[in-house]
Amino acid sequence: MKTFHTAWIVILVLVLAAATGSAAGFAEPPTEWDETADVVVVGAGFAGLAAAERAAIEGASTILIERMPFVGGNSVINGGVYAAYTSDKDHWYDELDLPRDSFEQHVEDTIVGGDNLPRRELVEQMVAGSPHWLNMLLDHGLELRETISRPGGHSGYRTYTTENQSGSDIVIVQEQMAKDAGVDIRLETNMTYIYREQAMEGRVVGIEVETEDGTMTIGANNAVVLTTGGFAGDEEMRQRHVEWVDPDVPTTNHAGNAGDGLQLAQVVGANTIHMSHIQLYPFAEPNTGILDPAAVVPFSGPSFGIVYVDAEGRRYVDEGERRDVCAMAAIDTGMFPTFAIFSDDMYHGFTTADDLERFIEQDRVLVADTLEELAEEINAIPYQDEYIDMDGEVLAETIETHNAYIEQGEDPDFGRTIDEGVTLPMKEGPYYAIPQWPSSHHTMGGVEITPQAEVLDIYGNPIEGFFAAGEVTGGLHGS
Numbered sequence: 001m002k003t004f005h006t007a008w009i010v011i012l013v014l015v016l017a018a019a020t021g022s023a024a025g026f027a028e029p030p031t032e033w034d035e036t037a038d039v040v041v042v043g044a045g046f047a048g049l050a051a052a053e054r055a056a057i058e059g060a061s062t063i064l065i066e067r068m069p070f071v072g073g074n075s076v077i078n079g080g081v082y083a084a085y086t087s088d089k090d091h092w093y094d095e096l097d098l099p100r101d102s103f104e105q106h107v108e109d110t111i112v113g114g115d116n117l118p119r120r121e122l123v124e125q126m127v128a129g130s131p132h133w134l135n136m137l138l139d140h141g142l143e144l145r146e147t148i149s150r151p152g153g154h155s156g157y158r159t160y161t162t163e164n165q166s167g168s169d170i171v172i173v174q175e176q177m178a179k180d181a182g183v184d185i186r187l188e189t190n191m192t193y194i195y196r197e198q199a200m201e202g203r204v205v206g207i208e209v210e211t212e213d214g215t216m217t218i219g220a221n222n223a224v225v226l227t228t229g230g231f232a233g234d235e236e237m238r239q240r241h242v243e244w245v246d247p248d249v250p251t252t253n254h255a256g257n258a259g260d261g262l263q264l265a266q267v268v269g270a271n272t273i274h275m276s277h278i279q280l281y282p283f284a285e286p287n288t289g290i291l292d293p294a295a296v297v298p299f300s301g302p303s304f305g306i307v308y309v310d311a312e313g314r315r316y317v318d319e320g321e322r323r324d325v326c327a328m329a330a331i332d333t334g335m336f337p338t339f340a341i342f343s344d345d346m347y348h349g350f351t352t353a354d355d356l357e358r359f360i361e362q363d364r365v366l367v368a369d370t371l372e373e374l375a376e377e378i379n380a381i382p383y384q385d386e387y388i389d390m391d392g393e394v395l396a397e398t399i400e401t402h403n404a405y406i407e408q409g410e411d412p413d414f415g416r417t418i419d420e421g422v423t424l425p426m427k428e429g430p431y432y433a434i435p436q437w438p439s440s441h442h443t444m445g446g447v448e449i450t451p452q453a454e455v456l457d458i459y460g461n462p463i464e465g466f467f468a469a470g471e472v473t474g475g476l477h478g479s
Contacts, residue, residue, distance in 0.1 A: 026199035033219035037063040040220040042191050045075035047470025048227035049174035056181035064183050067190040071175050078167025079296035082160045084130040101156035113153045113322050114478020122476045125451045142173045150303035153322030200269040203464035223465050230443035230471040231259025242278040250289020251440040265447050269457040273474035274445035280327035284439035286337035286383050294364035298340035300350035305424040306342045311335035311388045313395030318414035327438035337383050337437040343426035369429040371396040399426050445474040
């Protein structure tokens, strides 16, 4: 049996090497490294910046590499929202008259939201840590808007929003924290190989990188930490694992989100989990598929009364549902695109007057004094070079019906959760509309890890010296 396993491993290494473009499978670690550090972190998004800063704080010499010419990766274009069941801003619950959240509720929402596939031990680790890291960011200067929302898929109010509603707010703070801790940040440095002591055996000892000065090796005395993100931005890899997503579906991801770090981890024996699950972001800009700041508004608005309608002006989903349900419901309308509708009375819970004005100037938010006029504004602009013909009376009737549901505290059409005093009806203009459509966003699967972020091999054993965090990992999100 040992001989069979050895032969199978060699074949696997060669196949995976071909998939990643590596010229060979296993390569002996160099006898001398071009340079070394205690910890080498690969990928400078939320996870990588956090890992590098913490390693350096603990006294490890730390190199953080990033293939792009800037830190942040996909984290920069994140919508600036952060979920934590409690925080140093706990007093906001009383000031905003919102019910308090709990650790248990956050954990269960995450597990149920992933169709019971998430590993409970990973979810509990994430939920327990989320207030700690939010408070740490606040201590280092992160500014939040004075609001806590309950987006789709959440049963509790736990989502905080950064001042500029952008992940860059967090990245800026993290980058300064990393620099203050002494992290050596290397941009335009692309990992091309991971070195392990033996083929599929032993510890991970370093990496090979390409820079503008050529190829070099970096040894890791203690650990290599993989934080290279997902693969929703790479059409070929996405199709290989998630065939049901049409190739022409756009992506919110930036160009560096190609999945090659994940594939290189497989070459050295890392196991993967939940690779066939991908999240479509239901509210992306319909012409480009990007997640711009305006596309965050529909995500943050459900608890406050925002309504999603199809191209005919009719509701098509429970607005409080999770993202995959909202995305598939939009696709199932058979129309393009869909719209988030809200009024002047309610937007203060999930956006600002300044943002709205900016979005209107950019033609990302449409505005009118009546719902009939709003439909005319919707019909006046093209969506992927096509116009729609929404009936203003139908839209007005939809909102009137929904208003009655809010007042009676029950939604018989879709079962939406209505929070008294928070979920508001739309009685007066101005009224607003944001065009939206699903776009490939976040890959749920990745390398399998323990709660200590150790990468597991194909036999379920931790690979010594190899850790991973962030979107490159699997097991936390489930479906």
